[in-house]
Amino acid sequence: MRAVVRGFTDRNGGVSEGPFRSLNLSWSTGDDPGRVQQNRRRAARLVGWPEDLPVHTARQVHGRDVVRVTSSRGPERGSPGGRPASPDRWSDAGTGDILVITRPGQAAAVLVADCAPVLLWEPSGKAAVAAHAGWRGLAAGVVQAAVRAACEAASCSPEQLQARVGPAIRACCYRVGGEVIRAVGRAVAGDGPQDDTGWVRREGESLFLDVPEAVRAALIRSGVPPERCGLDGRCTACHPELFYSYRRDGPRTGRMAGIIGILEG
Numbered sequence: 001m002r003a004v005v006r007g008f009t010d011r012n013g014g015v016s017e018g019p020f021r022s023l024n025l026s027w028s029t030g031d032d033p034g035r036v037q038q039n040r041r042r043a044a045r046l047v048g049w050p051e052d053l054p055v056h057t058a059r060q061v062h063g064r065d066v067v068r069v070t071s072s073r074g075p076e077r078g079s080p081g082g083r084p085a086s087p088d089r090w091s092d093a094g095t096g097d098i099l100v101i102t103r104p105g106q107a108a109a110v111l112v113a114d115c116a117p118v119l120l121w122e123p124s125g126k127a128a129v130a131a132h133a134g135w136r137g138l139a140a141g142v143v144q145a146a147v148r149a150a151c152e153a154a155s156c157s158p159e160q161l162q163a164r165v166g167p168a169i170r171a172c173c174y175r176v177g178g179e180v181i182r183a184v185g186r187a188v189a190g191d192g193p194q195d196d197t198g199w200v201r202r203e204g205e206s207l208f209l210d211v212p213e214a215v216r217a218a219l220i221r222s223g224v225p226p227e228r229c230g231l232d233g234r235c236t237a238c239h240p241e242l243f244y245s246y247r248r249d250g251p252r253t254g255r256m257a258g259i260i261g262i263l264e265g
């Protein structure tokens, strides 16, 4: 029997300070690497993943490329490849916004601050996916590509998948241009109506995008049953005490994670 372990982190419970307070999981925005490593171990523990097992991440580029994790081991200390030892056991598995795992002992994480972390899994643990979806990814079809990748890896149909969408920026806060709504709409609604869809809010001339609702629309359109698409529901920009938000705080802020792993039960 396999078990799927998963969760979303918020900004609390870590050791980082200043704009990165406190559970920042990325060192790409200027935080102290030692603190990030401590935070990563804590994040694994928080979602129930054994901290001595690897967590695979990817260089996220707001696209729809798939990274298939092939190793269940993290980077090795002093490996001939010359990759630096990473005591936090997190390692880079490639470039893309969709990580696919199929073996016990593997975990995948996407890093976010306003974009949606999306977790998909086949309930018996044949495969699991972590995907990173902001408006650019949505417009590129990242959700549909994630569903396809999960089904391929698990040899199942979309109706059999479970999906959870973590905290992300919502229509209360995320003002965007009409071109963003059109680009997202083409990908998640096809030629269907783009108003009253749950993922667009109009206020006078202004338009607001609801990222988690757009992800849910794309999941449903891809064949995942609505009752299997769970939304966290909280807006990252609305809660400075709970979440990092790129839109609210600018580039010097932290990153949270959606993490999913497979364990042999």
Ligand SMILES: [Zn+2]
Residues within 6 Å of the ligand: 170, 171, 172, 173, 174, 235, 236, 237, 238
């Ligand atoms: Zn909000």
